[in-house]
Amino acid sequence: MPRTAPLVYTPGHHPKSEAWILPRGPALLRRGKLIVVEGIDGSGKSTQIKLLHKWLEAHGHQVVFTEWNSSDLVRQATKRGKKKNLLTPTTFSLLHATDFADRLTYRIIPYLKSGMTVLADRYIYTAFARDIARGVDPRWVRDLYGFAVQPDAIFYFRVPIDVAVGRIVGSRAKIKFYEAGMDLRLSPEPVESFRLFQGRVLDEYDRLAVEYGFQVIDGTKPIDTQQQQVRSKVSRLYSQQAAEA
Amino acid sequence: MTTQKPLPEFFGHGLPYSDVRDLRGTLITIEGTDGVGRSTQIRLLKEWLEVQGYGVIETGWTRSELMSETIGAAKAGHSLNQLTFSLLYATDFADRLEKIILPALRSGFVVLADRYVFTAFARSVVRGADARWIRSVFGFALVPDLTLYLQIDADTLVPRVLRSRGIDYWEAGMDLHFGTDLFESFRRYQWRLIREYNRMSREFGFVTIDARSTPEEIQIRVRRKVQALLDERKVRALTASLETLRPLLFEAEEEEAEEIPERHELPPASAARGPDQP
Numbered sequence: 001m002p003r004t005a006p007l008v009y010t011p012g013h014h015p016k017s018e019a020w021i022l023p024r025g026p027a028l029l030r031r032g033k034l035i036v037v038e039g040i041d042g043s044g045k046s047t048q049i050k051l052l053h054k055w056l057e058a059h060g061h062q063v064v065f066t067e068w069n070s071s072d073l074v075r076q077a078t079k080r081g082k083k084k085n086l087l088t089p090t091t092f093s094l095l096h097a098t099d100f101a102d103r104l105t106y107r108i109i110p111y112l113k114s115g116m117t118v119l120a121d122r123y124i125y126t127a128f129a130r131d132i133a134r135g136v137d138p139r140w141v142r143d144l145y146g147f148a149v150q151p152d153a154i155f156y157f158r159v160p161i162d163v164a165v166g167r168i169v170g171s172r173a174k175i176k177f178y179e180a181g182m183d184l185r186l187s188p189e190p191v192e193s194f195r196l197f198q199g200r201v202l203d204e205y206d207r208l209a210v211e212y213g214f215q216v217i218d219g220t221k222p223i224d225t226q227q228q229q230v231r232s233k234v235s236r237l238y239s240q241q242a243a244e245a
Numbered sequence: 246m247t248t249q250k251p252l253p254e255f256f257g258h259g260l261p262y263s264d265v266r267d268l269r270g271t272l273i274t275i276e277g278t279d280g281v282g283r284s285t286q287i288r289l290l291k292e293w294l295e296v297q298g299y300g301v302i303e304t305g306w307t308r309s310e311l312m313s314e315t316i317g318a319a320k321a322g323h324s325l326n327q328l329t330f331s332l333l334y335a336t337d338f339a340d341r342l343e344k345i346i347l348p349a350l351r352s353g354f355v356v357l358a359d360r361y362v363f364t365a366f367a368r369s370v371v372r373g374a375d376a377r378w379i380r381s382v383f384g385f386a387l388v389p390d391l392t393l394y395l396q397i398d399a400d401t402l403v404p405r406v407l408r409s410r411g412i413d414y415w416e417a418g419m420d421l422h423f424g425t426d427l428f429e430s431f432r433r434y435q436w437r438l439i440r441e442y443n444r445m446s447r448e449f450g451f452v453t454i455d456a457r458s459t460p461e462e463i464q465i466r467v468r469r470k471v472q473a474l475l476d477e478r479k480v481r482a483l484t485a486s487l488e489t490l491r492p493l494l495f496e497a498e499e500e501e502a503e504e505i506p507e508r509h510e511l512p513p514a515s516a517a518r519g520p521d522q523p
Contacts, residue, residue, distance in 0.1 A: 073329060077315040077336075086311050088343045089262055090385050094336035101328035135262030136385075143257075143381035147328055 032062075032112040033237060034149060036123035038205065039157035040198045041179055042164035042171075043219045044226070048157060049121050051227045052234065056117060064111045068122035071102040082178055089134035092178070096127050097144050104148065112149070124148045125156075125212065129204035133197060134184060152237055155230055156214035158206075161199045163220055165191065256362065257384015263347065265387070270350035271478060272387060273471060274361035277395030278438045279416040280406035281456050282463065286395065287357050289464045290471065294355055299475075302349040305359040309340035320415055330420075331369040335382050338365065342386060350387075355475075362386045363449065367441040371434070372421065391474045393467060394451035396443070399436040401457050406431075 035052070037045040049065070056063045069078070078095050081087040087095070111118050124145040131141045159167075168175060175190045177183070181197025182190065209216055215233055217226050253265050275283045284305075291301045307316045316333050319325050325333070349356050362383040369379040406412060414420075417427050418434025446453055454466050 073319060073324065074315055074333075074336075076318070077312055081311050086340070086344075088339070090260060090339045090343065091311060091336055094332060094339055098329055098332035098336055101326075101332050102324075105326050105328065106324075137258035137261050140258045140381070140384050143378070143384070146378055146381070 032114065032116040032118060033153075033241070034108070034112060034118045034120065034151045035153045035155070035234065035237075036120040036125075036151045037155045037157065038122060038125045038129075038214065039159070039219060040161075040164050040201050040205065042167035043157040043159045044167075044223070045155070045157045045219075046121055047223060048155070048217075048226055048230055049119055051223075052230055053119055055227075055231055056119075056234070062114075062116040063119060064107070064116055065119045065121070066103055066107045067120070068126055069096065069099055071099045071106070073102040074099045085177075085183065087178070087183065089131065089136050092134065092183075093127065093131040093136050093141060093144070096131075100124065100127070100145070101147065108149065120151070123151060123154070125154065125205070125208050125214075128208055129201045132204050133181070133200035153233060154212060154214045155233075156205060156209050156216050157219035157226070158209075158216055159219035161195055161202055164198060165195050168194065254388040255384065256386045256388060257381055260343070260385050263343065265347065268347070268350040268387075269353040271355045271391075271475065272346065272350060272358065272389040273355065273391045273393065273474070274358040274363075274389045275393050275395065276361060276363045276442065276451065277456060278367075278397065278402065278435055278442065279413075280402060280409065281395045281397050282460060283359050283395060285460050286393075286463060286467055287359050289460070290467055291357060293464075293468055294471070300352075300354040301357060302345065302354045303357045303359065304341050304345050306364060307334070307337050309337040310344065311340040312337035325420065327369065327372040327374050330372060331365065331374055331379055331382065334365045334368070338362065338383070339385060346387070358389070361389060361392065363392070363442065363445050363451075366445060367438050370441055371418070371437045390478075391470065392449065392451045393470060394442065394446055394453045395456035395463070396446070396453050397439070397456040399432055399439055402435055402439075403428075403432055 037049045039045040053063055053065055074095050078099070081091065081095065108118050108120070127145060128138070128141055132138050169191060175194050179198075180190050180194035181200075182193050184193075184197060186196040187193040208214065215230075217229055219226065253268050259265070275287055277283050287303060291303060294301050307313055312333065316337060319329070319333060346356050346358070365383060366376070366379055370376050406416075412427055412431045416434075417431035418437075419427070419430055421430070421434060423430040423433050445451065452470050454463060454470070456463055
């Protein structure tokens with residue numbers, strides 16, 4: 001059996017993850033784009049990715065959309081774990097990594113190989129920010145996701161914690177237990193717990209933004225202004241590719 | 246002064262949010278490939294330890310409350326790949342570590358683990374995962390006090406498994422697509438697994454036990470190794486408790502010593518203190 005090449009565990013500098021998408025030779029030029037959006041709950045990222053999706057399709061691109069926590073493989077375990085409050089920071093982290101690995105294999109890599117654009121609502125940075133905020137070791141969680149494919153662009157929608165809280169409280173009937181970090185017992189009151197936990201997540205995102213070169217978008221600006229910024233960066237991505245080809 | 250067990254060792258970065266300061270129990274893991282006789286040995290060992298008065302808790306691969314159903318369904322569905330295979334095991338293991346193993350060790354039990362991280366390492370590496378990656382994934386795992394490795398060769402193993410319960414799809418590594426011949430696939434897959442265990446035996450310092458002999462003979466060797474570990478732990482615990490008593494003993498000696506100088510010369514200051522503690 002042929003041995004696989006040794007791997008290096010910094011996302012984006014992982015020879016195997018690239019080998020998976022880039023078979024050999026001319027297929028290199030056909031590799032699709034992976035564009036991800038990140039931000040805390042209530043940052044407006046899902047709205048922005050939907051608008052980007054529309055625009056890309058209108059311009060004739062083949063686009064697929066994938067979101068966090070959506071594969072069938074561990075759905076039942078995640079649901080059970082959340083319902084019965086069985087999860088620890090480590091099992092929470094590992095379940096999401098398993099879910100991500102499944103989605104990467106079935107929903108992301110084949111599409112990139114075929115040259116399509118993959119839009120991901122949340123990517124590994126969500127795991128980094130949340131899991132570190134829950135107390136796992138920052139180096140461990142980065143190693144864990146060492147198999148991930150590096151995105152071509154990461155848009156980070158940054159909003160102050162009060163704006164996010166206002167949007168969530170205003171729009172949703174109920175704040176979810178784990179979204180509010182209630183498992184950490186920061187506060188018995190859901191809105192306050194949400195504020196404290198997502199505040200920690202926000203701090204982590206700010207660190208990651210520097211480390212991984214996020215495109216930071218001010219999420220308090222009007223929706224169409226934000227979308228124009230996103231579209232101009234994305235179109236630059238495609239013109240670069242065209243120039244290289 | 247050390248009255249507590251020293252801080253436990255982890256394979257990597259550990260569990261930063263978890264209190265692991267006072268793990269009084271003993272963690273013994275039994276490793277070895279499929280069908281080598283681990284569960285028989287664990288049953289006999291548990292019985293023997295309980296007769297001696299030890300509290301014993303047993304934990305086995307994929308038996309976590311959180312994951313056992315999911316792993317079962319995933320194996321039935323054949324949708325697993327190298328990554329998800331490794332990660333499902335890691336999740337199951339983390340759940341058992343935090344919910345069963347650590348609480349039991351805090352309460353002073355002897356924990357017998359039927360398979361440990363090494364099984365995950367072997368299976369993942371045989372499936373093409375990078376050895377360093379899978380080791381870092383399990384970086385939260387506690388290093389056991391003793392790993393007993395039941396060693397066997399593929400040629401002895403194959404007929405034994407055929408006679409006892411037959412070959413299973415996953416134990417034959419059929420997902421590795423060595424071919425459609427179940428027997429041939431089983432032999433090749435087990436050969437690779439055993440090679441991986443043997444490599445790890447050196448890397449992690451397993452206590453290797455020849456598993457080609459009868460279950461009774463194997464059990465004798467298993468008990469000898471476990472006895473040695475438990476005796477060593479007892480001696481260490483005793484020494485530690487003597488350390489706590491030592492200052493009290495010296496206080497008593499000093500009181501006695503104070504009476505003497507009334508009639509004799511003052512002793513040199515150093516003599517009153519006693520030897521330095523190690």
